[in-house]
Amino acid sequence: MSGFDPQQAASWGPRHNPVLMGHEAAEQALLQAWSSGRLPHAWLITGPKGVGKATLAFRFARFLLAHGPAGEMDAGPSLFGDAPVLPKSLEIGEDHPVFARVASAGHADLITVERSWDEKGDRFRGDIVVQDVRAVIDRFGKTAAEGGYRVCIVDAADDMNTNAANALLKILEEPPANAVLLLVSHAPGGLLPTIRSRCRRLALKPLGNDAMEQTIARLLPDLDAAEQRGLAVLAEGSPGRAVMLAGQGGLKLLNGLLEMVGQLPKPDHAKLHAFGDALARDRSGAGFQLMGELFRWWLARLIRASAAGQIGGSGWTEIFPGETALSRRLAQWQAPDRWAEDWEQIGRLLDRGESVNLDRKQMLLNLFATLGRAAAR
Template sequence: MSGYDPQQAASWGPRHTPVLHGHDEAEATLLEAWASGRLPHAWLITGPRGVGKSTLAFRFARFLLANGPAGSRDEGPNLFGDAPVLPDTLAIPEDHPVFSRIASAGHADLITVERSFDEKGDRWRGDIVVQDVRAVIDRFGKTAAEGGYRVCIVDAADDMNTNAANALLKILEEPPPNAVLLLVSHAPGGLLPTIRSRCRRLALKPLEDAALVPALDRLLPDLDAAERRGLAVLAEGAPGRAVLLAGQGGLKLLHGLLEMIGQLPKPDIAKLHAFGDALGRDRSGAGFQVMGELFRWWLARLVRAAAGDRIGGPGWAEIFPGETALARRLAGWQTPDRWAEDWEQVGRLLDRGESVNLDRKQMLLNLFAMLGRAAAR
């Protein structure tokens, strides 16, 4: 869905999160690599946006900075010959000094690379620039402040421009001892092949419901159960996506969209204009962007379910009361193939409108006019 917002993530984000849901296998892989004493110097943590990649990266960073290299602590066999006891989890207690220092961005041996704030433009930069990566080069050129690891988290590596990527590649090619780079990537295919080849890849999958539900209970405790269930459907296994949508009013926007779609082929023009006016008053354009993404997402959901004859069946979870009946009615208008064509046209309309900065209200009216034609076929 929407991109990373450093300000919004600051209150709930990975730097502060003590719990990781649903990625036990990935955690075990990292523990095993650390315990072997041959920890790869670079990891590429991949998966859909919002599934917990950054949370895992910070969790591993805390573990490394709290424990140091395997074998560096006094864990040898005791008087009775017992084997050393190694950690069986990456978790670090919230009252641990390393946890609190990382949460406050105050640990000398952890550096994070993300889109920085442009003071002149008074906005967050669209890319990670070379100056951001040079800070890593400077830090990695010095001895670790606490004698253990130096860790760098790049979140997300996809945001690096060409100069930043080439600068990072130099570090990957000649990493200093006890330095670990954790690269978070939503779309690793877009990274330089030379960067991918120098990292060990760790792929995270969307969470199953058994892990997603408790994650949302913890992350969104102020919402009622029905709202969390709706966001769980929208999230598609990505708790971070659910949190962002909750903050952006995603459920309310989708409910308004479905209400107007349900009136087709004769929508309430006054309500449609009012909805467009409300989106137009948001100068940032964030509300319209979320609306457009939800519009595409819900049509794709309709196409997939209609093609597999799954509307209301196994694997279909209703977001709002009446959504199933609406989806069945729309599926009866035309074939899934025709709906797929409309989904593509919706995407083209939104992309073209954004590229030339068309009036948002007019774009909304155009979208519903297109759906109205589909209803009249």
């Protein structure tokens, strides 16, 4: 894939990102809670990975740190003390001092809790540990450095181990004044019920097509329009997933795989073996895992669209040029229920192979053998 700049993509991480698209309702809910003067002290921001939960958390944190409590806003120079004009969005411009200090992790009244670095293991810890949460207790036990809000972002709350969760619960049970906790969670059902019950929940949904395409165009401007559209479909409303797939070459990987699928029942064996050799050389297995994940996703997309008669219809967007023709051709091989059986068989094949560390090239060949039987029916 052309035009992907990892450094540029990294610069649009949640801490640095000034733009949030597709979540206007959630933003207004936060703004209204703040302007009411009765802002809940803890929020649980939920939704699928990569849809913008952490971006919204940092956006709200910047707003709180810049504006302070609504009741303390300066009424301005009016002789009669007219009510201040309340902000209409959470936006804090990139030229604002608070934006720069949050981006550089230099604001004294913002603390973030995430998996910390384990110097002994020379890697990030697998969990958020109790020491990470104790830093919040220490910070919240002091007066706000700038007299406004103290804000804590936990990203992600799902990563907390039992001791860390219990330590955070103590803060939630007895929150100090003008302290706000923003908990990001991909799977809130796994959190302690007592944590969930003490937070106001704000659920984010995957972005719609228009917002997704606009966001990808902003995050990955060097990709051509066709690649941006393809990633928008492939990422299913998750800008974070789109950036991840761009970095891993996911669109190119799926395109190459489906190009060989389109040659069935007589594939180019030289290309197939070369593809398998490349996957086998990757000792991490990340490429093979991504290939399997993307192909299973694409086959499920084919089955759903075929069963509903939607291939090439008004709600259909090509991931790459020629996908519509390929999908129609495969849909003619067999009925959707037979494809569903093959989807399950391919899933078992890939899962079993990964669990016992089978030869990845051979698993690829077995996958194509299964597809070849479908093509020959």
